Amino acid sequence: MEISREVKQFVLAHRLSSPTELALRATRYPDIDMPFALDQIAGWQTARKKLPSWAEKEDIVYPPHLAMEQCSSEQTARYKARLVQRLASEYDEEKAEQTVGDHEPVFLTDLTGGLGVDFSFMAQGRKATYVERQSQLCTIAAHNFAVLGLEKTKVVKGDGAEFLHEMDFSTITYLDPARRDDHGGKTVAINDCTPNLLELKDELIRKSGYAIVKLSPMLDWHQAHAQLNATADIVREIHILSVRNECKELLFVLREGTNPLKIFCINDNENFTMEATVAVAHREIIRERKPETGDFLYEPNASIMKAGGFGELTVRYGGEAISRNSHLFVSDVEINDFPGRGFVIKRVSTFNKKELRSALNGISAANIATRNFPISATELRKKLKLKDGGNNYVFATTDNDGRHLLLICEKSK
Numbered sequence: 458m459e460i461s462r463e464v465k466q467f468v469l470a471h472r473l474s475s476p477t478e479l480a481l482r483a484t485r486y487p488d489i490d491m492p493f494a495l496d497q498i499a500g501w502q503t504a505r506k507k508l509p510s511w512a513e514k515e516d517i518v519y520p521p522h523l524a525m526e527q528c529s530s531e532q533t534a535r536y537k538a539r540l541v542q543r544l545a546s547e548y549d550e551e552k553a554e555q556t557v558g559d560h561e562p563v564f565l566t567d568l569t570g571g572l573g574v575d576f577s578f579m580a581q582g583r584k585a586t587y588v589e590r591q592s593q594l595c596t597i598a599a600h601n602f603a604v605l606g607l608e609k610t611k612v613v614k615g616d617g618a619e620f621l622h623e624m625d626f627s628t629i630t631y632l633d634p635a636r637r638d639d640h641g642g643k644t645v646a647i648n649d650c651t652p653n654l655l656e657l658k659d660e661l662i663r664k665s666g667y668a669i670v671k672l673s674p675m676l677d678w679h680q681a682h683a684q685l686n687a688t689a690d691i692v693r694e695i696h697i698l699s700v701r702n703e704c705k706e707l708l709f710v711l712r713e714g715t716n717p718l719k720i721f722c723i724n725d726n727e728n729f730t731m732e733a734t735v736a737v738a739h740r741e742i743i744r745e746r747k748p749e750t751g752d753f754l755y756e757p758n759a760s761i762m763k764a765g766g767f768g769e770l771t772v773r774y775g776g777e778a779i780s781r782n783s784h785l786f787v788s789d790v791e792i793n794d795f796p797g798r799g800f801v802i803k804r805v806s807t808f809n810k811k812e813l814r815s816a817l818n819g820i821s822a823a824n825i826a827t828r829n830f831p832i833s834a835t836e837l838r839k840k841l842k843l844k845d846g847g848n849n850y851v852f853a854t855t856d857n858d859g860r861h862l863l864l865i866c867e868k869s870k
Contacts (some may be wrong), residue, residue: 458518458600463670464490468497469515469634500525507531509572511787517605518597520572521690521842524606528572533706536723538578540566540669540696542630544710548628548666566627566665568617568652569634573598575671577605579631584609586627587621594625618652621660630665632657632768636673643781647672647681655684661711668711674704678763681709684716689713697760699724704759710859722760727796729761733767744777745857750805754852754866756826780857791869799868800850808861813841817864822847823865828854830861 467489473477476499483491484867490685500519504512519525529537543566562583567576570589577596579585587602589595592614599612613620615636617632634650638841646652654670661668672681678695678790684746685692694710695718702724748754755776762784771777774795776786792799806816822844830853837853838845852864 458596459817460518461490465495465515466756468494468501470573472501474498491691496521496691499695507554508534509600510716511574514604516600518600519669520594520597520757524572524594528574530700530705531574531578532725534578536698537575537631537669537697537708538581540710541579541631542581544667544669545628546730563625565625565629565631566620566624567631567664568621568634569632570594570598570612571633575631575633576610577602577607579629580607580610582607582609586611586624587616588613588614588615590616590794592616616652618657621657621664624664626664626666627696630661630668631659631671631698632668635682646676647684653822658685658691658711662689662713666712667693670709670711672707672709672764673711674707676707678707683708685709685711690715694719694721696721697763699710699759699763701725702759720764720766722758722764722766722796724758724760724796724802727758727760729766729796731766735769739789743771743781745780746777746787746862747858748779748787748805748862750802752789752802753791753869754800754802754864755788755792755795755797756787756800756828756852757784763797778857779862780809780829781852783854783856785828785852785854785864799869800852801869802864802866805861806865808863809829813863816841816863820849820865823849823851825851825853828852830854 461839479498480491480495497519499522501555502520503525512530537859542866554593560592564584568588570587571594573587576585576587581648587598587610589598594821595612595614621689634652634654638678666846682692684696689714691711692709693712693714693716695707697704698706698708720731720733722729757770761770767778767784771786774792776788776792779785779787802830804816806812820843824846825838825843827834829838850868851863852866855861
């Protein structure tokens with residue numbers, strides 16, 4: 458992929474400029490391929506935050522906006538690289554060597570290559586195959602893999618499902634089905650994605666040591682688990698990945714067998730892992746009590762919220778639920794290393810006008826959240842006439858007697 462010296466210099470000189478403003482001045486630069494240059498500037502500006510190790514390399518080429526929007530962050534890509542390394546080492550060596558003679562087996566096959574961010578981290582310099590339908594992305598990926606020093610990669614332009622039908626075996630097969638319909642709208646359900654995982658799962662299992670599937674963070678993982686396990690137990694692990702307390706990805710690890718399902722709840726450096734059967738067994742042991750001034754208040758991180766498993770959480774860390782559906786927990790002692798946010802309750806109030814006025818005395822701004830509460834945080838902010846921000850945190854919730862409560866808190870140290 459040849460890029461002229463003039464374009465390279467232009468992109469480097471205008472990396473911090475607004476692509477929109479540059480587009481308006483495009484006629485000033487008749488010798489520059491402006492659509493391409495603007496993609497590079499916008500792409501680098503995104504990569505600087507999303508893919509810092511790529512942004513450090515001047516020769517990386519970025520695709521148009523949609524592919525950059527859809528690609529993984531470096532943080533989640535590095536997590537997948539560690540996951541792949543663990544699964545590959547766990548995979549029975551004898552079965553992994555399904556090749557003839559001294560040929561190195563294919564370590565990784567990515568059937569839905571895209572920009573190739575996940576692939577570049579997971580391949581780890583080993584023999585790996587990238588499959589992608591779009592010619593432009595294949596060209597960009599081949600260029601970038603060379604820049605990144607991935608010498609053992611093979612780029613294949615083609616359909617991932619068709620490639621799967623023809624391939625022999627891969628230690629790890631990775632699939633990130635497209636979650637957009639024919640009109641560009643976002644989809645969530647497995648059977649609405651392309652390729653259709655439900656149609657490919659048996660072949661994936663047969664031709665892979667492990668298969669890893671990336672699914673929408675909006676997906677109901679219980680339903681997806683039931684769909685994938687409809688004919689045989691193939692879901693070994695579910696990884697719920699959050700970054701800065703925002704759920705970003707669901708990863709399903711597939712391999713036929715009878716091992717108990719493990720659920721990994723990841724939020725930055727927090728890792729809460731549980732066996733699904735144990736979590737179900739602990740579901741009914743959650744204790745409930747009313748919050749009091751001076752209590753510590755705990756809100757589980759986004760991955761645990763997505764997973765459920767609140768009974769298992771209280772078994773390990775202690776604490777009692779304000780109510781079964783609040784997903785807020787209180788303790789009279791501080792809980793170290795709780796996987797989520799921790800606060801100290803300064804005041805507790807019902808929604809009696811006099812109580813509210815007293816509880817909010819002196820508070821003009823707060824960070825507001827609602828849990829198991831009839832109105833949204835935005836609506837509550839308007840009702841309480843509070844500005845956003847500051848050091849006060851207000852939680853509106855419902856206790857186990859059905860009372861609406863306002864908890865005014867500060868972050869615990």
